[in-house]
Amino acid sequence: MPLQQKLVTIGAAVLVLVVIFELVRKRKLREEYSWLWLLAGVAIGAVALTPFRFLVAFSSRVLGSENPPAAIFFLGFVAVTLLCLQFSVRLSRMTEQVKNLGQKIGILEAQLRMQHTLPVDPSLEEVDVLVEDSASDARPLPESPPALEDTTAES
């Protein structure tokens, strides 16, 4: 590996590591996510360092590649793809959690409004008649509101 390429690679690895530590320090990246990125930075650096040269040769031999750099690119690409997949999974789970939270907030808000314990929401005041009209036709709730016990039991 030419010296210039080596320097660029090590420089890139150091940059990645510094940025990650800085993000964690500023609490923009949670520690639990940072280890993967730190690993990525270390891996970039390892490619350039002589003691780890055998990894490049070894991986290209295993993959049957005649071109060692191509093998490295391939492995890196696979790793990044898996990482993205992992994020998609997390994102799906969070979407579900946010949906459940939004639903629960809406229902709790409606239950409070029906028990007249919720301060009037200014965004609902744009239509004047709402308070007296909304109460008149609905059947009254039982005196003791069992709604809260119900919600906890159900969910």
Next chain:
Amino acid sequence: MIPPMSDPAPTPTKRNGLAIMPAYNESGQITGVIKSLRKAAPEFDILVVDDGSRDHTAAEALAAGAMVVRHPFNMGYGAALQTGYKFAASSPRHYDVLVQLDADGQHDPKYIYPLADRVLSGEVDVCVGSRFLVGGGYIPPFARRVGMVLFGYIASVVTRRRVTDPTSGYQALGRRVFEYFQLDLFPADYPDADVLILLHRAGFRAEEQPVEMQKNPIGQSMHGGVIRPLFYVFKMFLSIFVTLLREPPPPPPSAR
């Protein structure tokens, strides 16, 4: 319980039901829809699930006398339906039956009782209103019809009953069903043939009854554009496929 007013002795067949309407930016129409619904089904409570509308849908629905649950942001038609199911299941009124219909006036409310009564009779758990069992009425555009026929056919084969209108949002659900639908696997976008198949595999009984539907007066369809129909077909195939692959979670016991 305090009786609301001097009610005549409740008939033994008094329906303890809730009508739910997912609504998104339905300001201007929602009042009329609620009024006609109240006239057609006076025994039912009405819940409007406002899916994060940016207009006065929630305020107008409250003013028209409906109960309103508001999503803090837009989450999709299926999520709004599920909010209604969760509301009904946790309500102190112990609804026996729930009828869902669209807030845009597409569904004629005179079918609420016929659909609900099928469920209350105990013969079925779900009664879906199909627009294709009666002649005439609104026929959706060709591209959409192809999807309906295709997925209706697949659902018919899997559930071994005739499914003519898998996309119908006009349905009556028994208590066990809307308790079951609180599971996270209920789709947040558009429940379709995949949900019918899920119900069948979980052991619920479903059927179709004829209803009339009008064309959406605004004309904005959920399957508009070019990308969305393609995505819909892809998503439905995938959804049906994985629904068939996974073991359905068992329904809750039939006791209330």
